[in-house]
Amino acid sequence: MTATGDRRWPITSDLGTLRGRIQRRAALAGLSGERLDNLLIAANEAAINVLEHGGGSGTVSVWQDDSFLTVDVTDSVGSLKPQDAVRDRPEAGASRGFGLWLMGQLCDQLNIQQGAGGSRVRLRMRLHPYGS
Template sequence: MASDARSAGRPTALLSELFDHRLITSVRHAVARLAGRAGLAGQRLDDFVLAVNEMMTNVVRHAGGSGVLTLWLQDQTLLCEVADEGPGIPAAQIDGHLLPSPFALNGRGLWLAHRLCDNVTITTGPRGTRVHLTIALSH
């Protein structure tokens, strides 16, 4: 996956990992460690890691159980892509701007990501989804 990142004009990945339900914790810890080394700290670090974890959890629960996470640094911004080969995200859920009902059992992941990161972009379709999360190192 790192070679895919380079061919798309991205810098070399800090992390490129396959994940499933068994690996979410170790990948989340790697993201936290590398984001901290890159200069993200405090609440912004915690927020970014939570958003990344929510996106990985969505993949495991709703998109076939496994995906690929790629993390890179560009122009003092930390970027993370969480990609899967699932059926796509329903159009009504993509914007993530409506707070789910307090009684809903799920549906908060994208809503949280939109609030915790500086930018969230989603490309989705019947052959998979790519969620890009970005957060500036200095805010």
Template sequence: MEPELRCPISTDLDAIRRLVRDHAGRGGLSGERLDNFVLAVNEAVTNVLDHGGGTGTVLARTDSGGVTVEIADEAGRLSAAHLAAAEHGRAHSAGFGFGLWLIQHLCDRVELDQSPLGSRLRLHMSVRTAADRPPGTLVPQGCDPAEAALPPADPGLQGPAGFPGTLG
């Protein structure tokens, strides 16, 4: 059985980021891909705290191909329509949904399951060799770089507290 990490969602985002970073690092992610994955998980957990029910679980698993983190939200408010709007930039242009847009552009794969027990957002990042990683890019494998380009920097947009660096 592969290693697994399970922790409750809490407002201690720094602790969650550290746990995910350690787990994903042991799973083979490193450098910019590791940073991007931790940022994506942070955004997903923040969405549960800000827009979901505020309670849920972070579950991380590794296998030979990469790392998968499931963010379970007991309120189940996140829908496929939210993901679709964010993926195509419609939500961001309306002033919300940037976190979902960012998640989808940082991760190799993003999936959503809904049930009467809530919603589960599954983020996956494949382990790649250095030769597979384009230098200085945030574009996941298989994405069109023109579609995945980050919006212009906003000097007022700061990264999450405790996360190395800022957005913008």
């Protein structure tokens, strides 16, 4: 499997520009409609987490291989743990805590790696979800 089209951007308070970049890259990979929206919402939630809890600095990279379009979101704090990827749904009336849960609902795969320099949230969408 060859990874192609790797793009990496810093996370800043200009989330609109970041969303535009991810959207263009995902469209190029063939994602569209609802599945593109899902990835975009999930990636935005991951970026918010970096701004809010992840030390305020991090990166978003987007790349694809034969099977997946992958969005990696890194932070510089590293408080997110692998088990944070498996979250229960927040209570119906809760106004917080939806971010990670949403990512799991919206993406085909969600996993988290924790390292010395920070945590990495990996969001993946299948490029051929219907086996075509």
